[in-house]
Amino acid sequence: MRPPTLPRLLIAASGTGGHLFPAIATAEQLADYQIEWLGVPDRLETKLVSDRYRLHTVKVGGFQQKLGLGTLKTLLGLMGSVFKVRKLLREGQFSGVFTTGGYIAGPALFAARSLGLPVILHESNALPGKVTRLFAPWCSTVALGFESATKYLKNAKTICVGTPVRSQFRSAPDPTALKDLAISKEAPLIVVVGGSQGAVALNQLVRQCAPAWFEAGAWVVHITGESDPDLRGLAHPHYRALPFYHNMAALFQRANLAISRAGAGTLTELAVTHTPSILIPYPFAAEDHQTYNATVFANAGAAILFRQSELTPDMLQNSVLTLLKERMRLDQMAERAAALAVIDSAEQTAQLVRDSLAPRSATMSKPGL
Numbered sequence: 001m002r003p004p005t006l007p008r009l010l011i012a013a014s015g016t017g018g019h020l021f022p023a024i025a026t027a028e029q030l031a032d033y034q035i036e037w038l039g040v041p042d043r044l045e046t047k048l049v050s051d052r053y054r055l056h057t058v059k060v061g062g063f064q065q066k067l068g069l070g071t072l073k074t075l076l077g078l079m080g081s082v083f084k085v086r087k088l089l090r091e092g093q094f095s096g097v098f099t100t101g102g103y104i105a106g107p108a109l110f111a112a113r114s115l116g117l118p119v120i121l122h123e124s125n126a127l128p129g130k131v132t133r134l135f136a137p138w139c140s141t142v143a144l145g146f147e148s149a150t151k152y153l154k155n156a157k158t159i160c161v162g163t164p165v166r167s168q169f170r171s172a173p174d175p176t177a178l179k180d181l182a183i184s185k186e187a188p189l190i191v192v193v194g195g196s197q198g199a200v201a202l203n204q205l206v207r208q209c210a211p212a213w214f215e216a217g218a219w220v221v222h223i224t225g226e227s228d229p230d231l232r233g234l235a236h237p238h239y240r241a242l243p244f245y246h247n248m249a250a251l252f253q254r255a256n257l258a259i260s261r262a263g264a265g266t267l268t269e270l271a272v273t274h275t276p277s278i279l280i281p282y283p284f285a286a287e288d289h290q291t292y293n294a295t296v297f298a299n300a301g302a303a304i305l306f307r308q309s310e311l312t313p314d315m316l317q318n319s320v321l322t323l324l325k326e327r328m329r330l331d332q333m334a335e336r337a338a339a340l341a342v343i344d345s346a347e348q349t350a351q352l353v354r355d356s357l358a359p360r361s362a363t364m365s366k367p368g369l
């Protein structure tokens with residue numbers, strides 16, 4: 001007897017770690033679905049996803065502010081992508097779409113809804129992205145990373161579930177992890193991270209401040225991103241600079257303090273690993289959404305928020321030195337961060353996917369249909 005085929009789910013997630021990792025974490029909980037992926041050529045998904053899931057790609061881009069030839073080109077491109085995804089969904093007999101927003105969500109949502117298929121959208125930011133705000137009312141369910149996002153999505157069916165984190169963040173700390181970095185076991189550790197692509201301005205600030213932190217006995221692991229022109233700008237026995245690191249869970253678990261941009265993915269991980277932080281939102285992020293994320297953490301007492309435009313190297317250097325001396329304050333910030341964590345977000349999000357797809361999958365699997 002042939003085994004019953006699993007219902008099929010298309011996941012549309014693309015571009016940055018902040019969009020891909022929550023989608024991967026949710027996919028890891030959906031072994032009862034046959035999953036395929038929708039992304040964009042040449043983005044991070046070609047490295048992170050294609051060895052595990054069949055990856056289909058379409059070209060999508062954002063609309064420019066001014067109307068003109070560029071807008072027309074983007075619109076035609078979008079229509080072409082919608083047709084391509086529609087064909088994929090129909091021929092592949094998919095039961096629905098799960099997306100984490102961003103540009104890829106547009107064609108996925110248009111195509112799915114035009115076929116009457118359910119769409120579940122996860123929005124991890126405190127200020128939902130434009131695509132989410134526009135399309136949320138058309139989704140079966142919109143899962144939110146932050147409760148405060150609800151107020152921007154009044155016409156949608158929303159539910160706060162936190163943001164899913166990868167399995168590495170949900171397993172017990174591995175005592176052999178971080179061996180590759182050969183860092184002191186006892187010294188205070190500062191981890192610097194600028195999102196999945198790194199942050200050159202943050203890197204420059206940190207390099208100016210770090211010598212005083214080394215003097216104070218601290219070590220620094222600095223995730224620089226691939227595009228920093230000054231990658232070898234600092235050398236010290238207590239300093240490790242890396243373009244990207246895969247075991248972020250172990251790194252955050254070990255860190256006494258993180259200095260970070262305020263992408264929703266990283267913030268969620270800092271909460272799950274109870275890591276106190278200094279947050280410097282990326283000032284050019286769409287609609288300044290990272291400041292909204294960081295404000296939630298700062299208001300909760302889990303982080304200190306600095307705007308990049310107002311932050312001098314002296315301010316950053318002294319804040320870190322003060323925090324390193326105030327262990328009780330760091331412990332309190334860690335507790336506040338822990339209070340923001342939703343450990344089972346991946347399971348909750350996966351269940352929302354099942355609930356939205358269930359009636360259709362049940363119909364499709366009835367004999368004779």
Ligand SMILES: CC(=O)N[C@H]1[C@@H](OP(=O)(O)OP(=O)(O)OC[C@H]2O[C@@H](n3ccc(=O)[nH]c3=O)[C@H](O)[C@@H]2O)O[C@H](CO)[C@@H](O)[C@@H]1O
Pocket residue numbers: 016017018019021124125193194195196197223243244245246248262263264265266267269282285286289290
């Ligand atoms: C510049 C920008 O607009 N960034 C947005 C992007 O996320 P972006 O990817 O920039 O940033 P996030 O902080 O959300 O996610 C980064 C992810 O990459 C991982 N990581 C990072 C470095 C590394 O070496 N190894 C590693 O695994 C982190 O652990 C985290 O899971 O989408 C997020 C979700 O919509 C937004 O909140 C961010 O504002």
